[in-house]
Amino acid sequence: MKLYSMPSSGNSYKPRLLLALLGRAVELVDVEDGSPAIAQAKQAGVLPFGKAPVLELDDGRLLPESNAILVYLGEGTAFMPDDAVTRAEMLGWMFWEQNQHEGVIAVRAALRCYENRRHLATPERMAELLDRGHALLRNMEARLSGHDWLAGDAPSLADISLYAYTHTAAARGGFDMDGFPGINAWLGRIAALPGYKGLDE
Incomplete structure (x- = not known):
C-alpha cells in the first residue's frame, strides 16, 4: 500500500x-x-x-x-468493535470529529501555524474559535471523565480519529487544556499503546 x-x-x-x-x-x-x-x-x-x-x-x-x-x-482488528451499538457509537464520534471538532480545533491551529493562512487569523475569528473549541472539548471531557475510551471499554477508531488534533490542541491551537483532566488522561493512555508513534515520528 x-x-x-x-x-x-x-x-x-x-x-x-x-x-x-x-x-x-x-x-x-x-x-x-x-x-x-x-x-x-x-x-x-x-x-x-x-x-x-x-x-x-x-x-x-x-x-x-x-x-x-x-x-x-x-476492519477485522481490535480497533473495530464487534458489538453493533458500540460500533455505531464509534462512528458517531468519528462523524462528529469531521463535522464539528476538526473544523474548529484544527482550523485554529492552521491559522496559527501555516504562514499562508495567518492573514485569516483576525482577533475576532481566533476568539470565536477558542470559545467554540473549548465547548467542543467539554463534550469530550463529559465522556472521558468517567470512561477510559470514547466508545466501549477498549480503544477504537474513534479514539485514533479524535486523538490526532486533540493532542496538539494546546501546542498548535492555543487551547487551555488544564481544565480537561479526563482528556489529558486519555491522551496519555493512547500514547502508551504498543507501537505508538507521534505526529513527527
Missing part, C-alpha cells in the same frame, strides 16, 4: 498512527501543503478530492478521507 500523507496534518496522522499500532508497513509519500509534491500528486490524479491523505491499495484503487481510511484499515 501507498499512503499520500501531509506530514504536518492531523488528518494524515490518523492512518499513520493506526498503521503503527497495527504494525503494518506502508510506503509513505509526503505531500506537504504548498510543496511541489502535492502539486504533482494532484496532477497525477492520485488525490481524488484534491487533498491528503489518500491510501492507494495494492491494486491501484484510491481511498480518500482520513476516517474512511481508518475504517478500511481497522
